[in-house]
Every structure is written in C-alpha cells, then in structure tokens.
Amino acid sequence: MSILSMSLVIAAIHLAVPIILPLLGGLISERSGVMNIALEGMMLVGGLTAVVFSFLTGDPWLGLAAAAVSGLISGAALALLTVTLRANQVVASTAINLVGAGLTAALVPIIWGTDGTTPSVAKIPPFVVPGLSELPVVGQLFRELTLVDYGTFVLVVGVWWVLFRTDTGLRLRACGESAESADSAGIDVVRTRFVAVALSGAFAALGGAYLSIVILDAFQAGMTQGRGYLALAALVFGKWRVWPGVAACVVFGLADALALRSQIVAPDIPHDLLLAMPYILALVALATFVGKGTAPAAVGKEFARA
Amino acid sequence: MSARVSSRRTRIDEELLRESLEINRRGHNGWRAEVLARAAAAGGTAAGRILSFVLTVLAAVIVSLPLVYLSGGDGALALDALIAGSWGSPIAAAETLVQTVPLLISGLAVALAFHAGLFNIGVEGQLVVGALSAGIVGATLPLPGPILIVVCVAAGAAGGALWALIPALLKAYRGVHEVVTTIMMNYIAFNLSTFLVSPSGPFVSSSQPSATEKIPIEARLPILVPGTRLHAGLILAIVLVIAVAWYLYRTPGGFSLRLTGANPRAARGAGISVPQTILRAMLLSGALAGLAGAVQVLGLFGRYFDAFSPGYGFDAIAVALLGALSPVGIAAAALFFGTLDSSAVYLQAQAGVSREMVGVVSGLVVGFVAAQPAILRLLRRLRARKARTRPNPSPDDLDRVLATVVPVPLADPDDAISHGLAETEATR
Numbered sequence: 052m053s054i055l056s057m058s059l060v061i062a063a064i065h066l067a068v069p070i071i072l073p074l075l076g077g078l079i080s081e082r083s084g085v086m087n088i089a090l091e092g093m094m095l096v097g098g099l100t101a102v103v104f105s106f107l108t109g110d111p112w113l114g115l116a117a118a119a120v121s122g123l124i125s126g127a128a129l130a131l132l133t134v135t136l137r138a139n140q141v142v143a144s145t146a147i148n149l150v151g152a153g154l155t156a157a158l159v160p161i162i163w164g165t166d167g168t169t170p171s172v173a174k175i176p177p178f179v180v181p182g183l184s185e186l187p188v189v190g191q192l193f194r195e196l197t198l199v200d201y202g203t204f205v206l207v208v209g210v211w212w213v214l215f216r217t218d219t220g221l222r223l224r225a226c227g228e229s230a231e232s233a234d235s236a237g238i239d240v241v242r243t244r245f246v247a248v249a250l251s252g253a254f255a256a257l258g259g260a261y262l263s264i265v266i267l268d269a270f271q272a273g274m275t276q277g278r279g280y281l282a283l284a285a286l287v288f289g290k291w292r293v294w295p296g297v298a299a300c301v302v303f304g305l306a307d308a309l310a311l312r313s314q315i316v317a318p319d320i321p322h323d324l325l326l327a328m329p330y331i332l333a334l335v336a337l338a339t340f341v342g343k344g345t346a347p348a349a350v351g352k353e354f355a356r357a
Numbered sequence: 358m359s360a361r362v363s364s365r366r367t368r369i370d371e372e373l374l375r376e377s378l379e380i381n382r383r384g385h386n387g388w389r390a391e392v393l394a395r396a397a398a399a400g401g402t403a404a405g406r407i408l409s410f411v412l413t414v415l416a417a418v419i420v421s422l423p424l425v426y427l428s429g430g431d432g433a434l435a436l437d438a439l440i441a442g443s444w445g446s447p448i449a450a451a452e453t454l455v456q457t458v459p460l461l462i463s464g465l466a467v468a469l470a471f472h473a474g475l476f477n478i479g480v481e482g483q484l485v486v487g488a489l490s491a492g493i494v495g496a497t498l499p500l501p502g503p504i505l506i507v508v509c510v511a512a513g514a515a516g517g518a519l520w521a522l523i524p525a526l527l528k529a530y531r532g533v534h535e536v537v538t539t540i541m542m543n544y545i546a547f548n549l550s551t552f553l554v555s556p557s558g559p560f561v562s563s564s565q566p567s568a569t570e571k572i573p574i575e576a577r578l579p580i581l582v583p584g585t586r587l588h589a590g591l592i593l594a595i596v597l598v599i600a601v602a603w604y605l606y607r608t609p610g611g612f613s614l615r616l617t618g619a620n621p622r623a624a625r626g627a628g629i630s631v632p633q634t635i636l637r638a639m640l641l642s643g644a645l646a647g648l649a650g651a652v653q654v655l656g657l658f659g660r661y662f663d664a665f666s667p668g669y670g671f672d673a674i675a676v677a678l679l680g681a682l683s684p685v686g687i688a689a690a691a692l693f694f695g696t697l698d699s700s701a702v703y704l705q706a707q708a709g710v711s712r713e714m715v716g717v718v719s720g721l722v723v724g725f726v727a728a729q730p731a732i733l734r735l736l737r738r739l740r741a742r743k744a745r746t747r748p749n750p751s752p753d754d755l756d757r758v759l760a761t762v763v764p765v766p767l768a769d770p771d772d773a774i775s776h777g778l779a780e781t782e783a784t785r
Contacts, residue, residue: 141476146721154713277543334523338527
C-alpha cells in the first residue's frame with residue numbers, strides 16, 4: 052500500500068478541519084483584541100454537546116447546531132470575563148479550559164453511566180457529489196467528504212471576506228489594533244469584542260463537534276488532544292492572517308494523517324513518537340519562522356472608556 | 358554576601374520598584390490611587406488575602422454543588438464525605454498531605470514564573486519529564502542509597518528545567534508567547550514518556566507494563582509516619598516554600614524577577630537584562646515542576662508510571678492563583694486542593710461525585726480569581742459613591758502597600774503577561 056494516496060489526502064483534510072475551525076475562531080477573537088487561549092476547552096464543550104443532541108434527537112445536524120450554540124455560550128462566558136469585567140485574558144481563558152475539560156469528563160458518566168467514552172450516536176454522513184464522485188482517483192474524495200468539510204471551506208472564505216473586505220471587518224480589526232482610536236472613531240469596542248469572542252467560541256465548538264460527530268461517532272474525555280492549541284500555533288505562525296494560518300493547519304493535519312498512516316505502513320516506527328509529530332512541527336515552526344511585530348497591536352489589552 | 362548587605366540591597370530595590378511604578382503611572386491622574394487599587398485587587402493586606410481566599414473557595418464550591426446533585430449525589434453528604442475522607446482519621450489526614458505535596462511544589466512552579474510575568478502552562482509536561490528522569494536515574498544508576506536520592510532529586514529538577522528550556526529561549530530571545538510553546542512541550546512530553554515505557558521503549562520494566570524498573574528501597578524518600586504513605590516529600594515541599602519566599606522577596610535575583618514581571622520597561626531601565634531574567638524564571642519554574650514529579654516517583658510510587666499525574670500541573674495554576682502567588686498562600690491553596698483530591702475516591706463511593714469534579718472546581722477557582730479585580734472595582738465604585746469626597750491616599754498608605762509587594766500580573770490585567778510578547782520584542 053502506498054503511503055501517498057487519495058485516502059491520505061482525505062485523512063489530512065479530516066484532521067486539518069478540526070484545527071482550521073478553531074483557528075478561524077482564534078483569528079476573529081484576536082483580531083478584535085482579545086487573546087483566546089480557551090479554544091481547547093470550548094472545543095471539548097462543543098464536542099460533547101454535539102453528541103448529546105445527536106443522541107437525544109437522532110439528527111447529527113441538530114447536534115452540530117447545538118454545538119455552535121454551546122460555543123456561543125462558552126464564548127460569551129469568556130467575553131463576560133475578559134471584555135465586560137476586564138479580567139486577565141490568559142487567566143480567564145485558562146478557567147474556561149479547566150472547567151471545559153473537567154465538566155465534559157464529569158458529565159459523560161453522569162449522563163450515560165459509562166466512564167470516559169459515550170455510546171455511539173448518529174454521525175454526519177459523507178456527501179456524494181453527483182457526477183464528480185464517478186471520476187477515477189479523485190472520485191473517492193467526492194464520495195467521502197461531508198458537507199461540513201465543504202462548509203468549512205465556505206467559512207474560511209467567509210471569514211477572510213468579512214475580516215479583510217468589509218466595513219464590519221475593518222471595525223473589528225481596528226478594535227484589535229488600537230481600541231482607543233476605534234473608540235474615538237465611534238466604534239463600540241466593548242460590543243464588537245464581545246460579539247467577536249462569542250463567535251470565536253462557536254467556531255471552536257464546531258471544531259470539537261467535527262471530531263465527535265463527523266470523524267467519530269462518540270465523545271471521549273480529552274479527545275481534542277491539544278488541537279485548540281495547535282490552532283493557536285497556526286494562528287501565530289500564520290501571522291494572524293487567514294490563508295497562511297489555514298495552510299499551517301493543513302500541514303498539521305497532514306502530519307497527523309501521516310503519523311496514523313505510517314502505523315500501518317511502517318509498524319516499526321514507535322507510534323507514540325509519531326503522534327508527537329504535529330506538536331514538534333508546530334514548535335519548530337514557531338522557533339524558526341516567527342518574526343516580530345505581527346500580532347494585532349492591542350491584543351491582550353483591556354479596554355475601558357475613560 | 359552577608360545578610361546585612363543583602364537586606365540593604367533589598368530595601369534599595371524596593372525604592373527602585375516604587376520609582377518605577379511612579380514612572381509607569383505618571384501622566385495618569387492619581388497614580389497612587391492606582392497602585393493602592395492594584396494592591397487591594399491582589400489582596401494586599403493579610404486580612405484581605407485570607408478573605409479573598411475563603412470567598413473564592415466558597416464561591417467555587419457553591420457553584421459546583423448543582424453538578425453534585427445532578428450526578429445523583431447528595432450535596433450535604435458530599436460535604437460530609439469531603440471532610441471525613443480527607444481529615445476524618447490520622448490515615449486520611451496523612452493521605453491528604455500526600456496529595457498536597459505535588460500540588461504545593463507545582464503551584465510554586467507556576468507562581469515563580471507568574472512573578473516574572475510568564476504563564477507557564479507547561480508545568481504538567483515538565484513534571485512528567487522530571488518524574489521520568491528521576492525514575493530512569495533511580496532504576497539504572499548503581500549508587501549507594503542516600504547519594505542516589507540526591508542524584509535522583511537533582512535529575513528530576515534538571516529534567517523539568519530542560520523541558521522548560523526551549524520555551525524559555527523562544528520567549529526570551531524570539532518573543533514567542535510561552536503559552537503556545539509550553540503546551541506543545543506538554544504534548545511532546547506525554548507522547549515521549551509513553552513511548553519510553555511502552556513495550557518497544559528502552560526503559561520499560563520487565564515485570565510491569567508502562568513503568569520503569571523499581572528504584573531500590575534505600576534510594577526512596579523515607580516514610581515519615583509508619584503505616585501511612587506520608588513521605589519526606591512533605592519536608593522538601595515545606596523547605597521549598599521557604600526557599601521560594603526567600604528567593605523572591607529577599608534576594609536581588611528574586612527582585613529583578615519580580616520587577617521584570619511588574620514592569621519590563623522599568624526593569625530594563627534599571628539595568629536588568631529582561632531576556633536573561635525570563636530565562637532564569639522559566640528554568641527555575643521548570644526545575645520546581647520537575648521536583649514535584651520526582652517527589653511522586655521517589656516518595657510515593659518507587660518507580661515511574663506512565664500517566665501517573667491526574668493533571669497536577671494544571672491544578673497547580675488554580676493553586677498558584679488561589680494562593681495569590683505568595684508561597685504561604687500557595688501552601689494553603691494546595692492543602693485545599695489536596696483535601697479535594699484525597700477525598701475524591703471517598704466522594705465517588707459515598708456521594709457519587711466523580712473525580713473530574715476536582716478539575717471543575719479548579720477551573721471555577723481560576724475563573725473567580727480572574728474576576729476578582731472586577732469585583733473589587735465594583736465594590737470600590739460603590740464605596741466611592743457613598744463617600745464622594747474622599748482624600749487622595751497619603752504617601753504613608755503607599756509605603757504600607759509597597760511593603761507587601763504586589764503580584765502585579767494578577768492585579769493588573771493590562772500588564773506583564775499579555776504584554777510580555779511586545780515587551781520582549783522591544784528589547785531586541
């Protein structure tokens with residue numbers, strides 16, 4: 052079996068999307084001036100919410116929608132702490148991460164009585180693209196990807212368009228570069244940031260739901276495995292821009308996919324070391340390529356009207 | 358350096374700090390009020406600190422009670438079990454102290470970095486590497502008992518420091534935010550340690566899967582109370598509390614570390630090398646974290662077990678913040694979380710509360726600590742509304758406040774941690 056195949060491409064996409072979605076969330080939040088390192092915790096909450104609602108209704112799409120709502124809520128919680136109450140952004144994010152990890156792990160046995168992993172629920176089915184799926188080789192791609200994968204691509208373009216091509220995006224970025232200037236230009240900094248942080252939660256939660264009801268069909272405690280932080284690394288590495296950030300996510304996803312594939316192709320290479328690949332890659336990327344002065348100037352700074 | 362010289366040095370340093378705060382706030386109206394407010398927010402006085410400690414714990418416990426009921430547990434029963442399971446008997450009390458030790462030492466690790474304006478979220482990984490180093494050295498080096506203990510403890514500290522080195526260098530000299538890099542190091546540590554004691558790993562025991570060989574009994578930390586698991590790690594933890602307090606508040610090194618955390622620009626102005634201070638703080642923090650892991654291996658398990666830590670390094674963040682970054686406060690906070698940890702098994706059996714609730718409580722504690730400045734701001738505004746014409750704080754007040762120097766990263770969200778990035782970059 053060749054290691055380079057269509058299945059590898061599909062696996063890479065499947066493993067890149069759950070980093071791309073929180074990346075978009077982080078981008079929106081940090082461009083508005085709020086450092087969001089709570090993506091990981093929000094992903095876990097979204098992942099569990101998706102499974103709960105897919106379990107209750109039997110409809111994975113409702114699970115996905117519920118996950119987005121859960122993300123809005125955890126995002127709003129972070130916004131309340133950081134934007135409204137002007138708490139330290141890193142500390143507040145850590146609180147969300149700890150509560151998210153603890154709560155999701157505690158709720159699984161409460162709801163199902165099982166330890167750690169939920170039972171299987173309905174998952175989002177692959178979407179067979181008429182016509183394209185008949186093609187040789189690439190046809191597999193159009194048979195195995197889901198609507199969520201296509202939707203993610205639309206979201207990437209959408210976020211890029213809104214942030215960098217519209218007035219709304221300009222206003223949001225102004226809050227992230229200089230809250231005082233934005234304020235004097237009549238922009239409601241507090242409201243803009245609040246909405247941005249809440250939205251970033253929704254994106255992160257969708258990333259978690261992607262793991263639990265698109266790739267798998269169950270939630271497992273701690274299943275995000277640091278993807279929320281990989282998204283942050285991609286954000287920094289991509290210099291807070293959409294396309295370089297997405298490219299970094301794709302590289303991480305590919306590294307992940309390669310690690311999984313080499314388990315089959317080259318069982319001699321220790322599996323655990325391969326699993327560390329994306330993190331090592333992220334670290335190397337941060338060490339070698341990050342220049343200075345690329346973060347939004349006001350990120351991490353609280354804002355209060357005088 | 359004699360004690361007298363060092364104490365005079367410290368006094369001069371305090372003046373420097375005051376000056377730097379003044380420079381920092383000049384141009385602001387009423388900067389003194391600002392300093393006072395920050396001190397208040399950090400719980401500047403002993404009474405304030407104790408009050409905020411108690412309130413934070415109460416708030417976190419109360420908020421998590423509904424979850425206890427939700428899980429089919431009984432809240433009152435849970436509180437009962439909490440006390441009985443942790444302090445109900447001498448054996449339970451000893452077990453609580455056993456659980457407190459790693460939280461206390463890793464809490465000190467988080468706090469030390471915090472004082473320098475660094476958020477070391479990688480304590481968990483450093484702790485694992487420290488434990489692994491101690492376990493490997495203890496199982497392989499053929500040294501006589503007491504010497505081997507010392508070597509193992511040193512190996513643990515060195516392992517933890519080594520794991521903090523890359524993030525420290527990246528932060529100090531390239532301005533890469535330490536949160537992202539230390540997290541990456543965590544995951545690398547988890548995978549690497551699992552590999553090293555996996556069936557194909559080089560250090561796996563021949564009799565016990567996912568563990569190293571046993572460390573000889575003579576090279577383990579002695580048991581303090583026969584019949585319990587309470588080991589000499591407790592003494593080491595207490596010594597470390599004193600050592601960290603002394604280092605932070607009584608040495609020039611500790612002062613430059615705190616000044617860098619409080620105001621990197623002022624530190625630079627005072628001739629302190631900010632990158633070097635960052636490097637030092639991060640390595641010391643990593644060494645402490647490594648010690649926390651080594652103590653578990655040498656005192657409790659007698660060997661390294663894969664995934665032995667239930668997340669001490671993450672709970673340590675809550676411990677450090679609840680303790681308001683002061684070593685004594687951290688000891689109290691560690692005791693609180695040690696109580697939760699040691700009663701966890703009991704709680705599960707008696708009141709149906711799952712172990713993961715400890716994680717929820719630590720998260721809530723961190724959240725409440727984060728919200729503290731806002732709550733205090735609100736209280737002050739209410740008080741100010743009552744007494745509109747209050748005079749500006751006198752310089753005496755300022756002196757009093759500065760005597761209990763403020764853990765600024767906590768008190769002022771606008772400061773060091775979030776700005777560390779920009780500040781370090783400006784130094785280059």
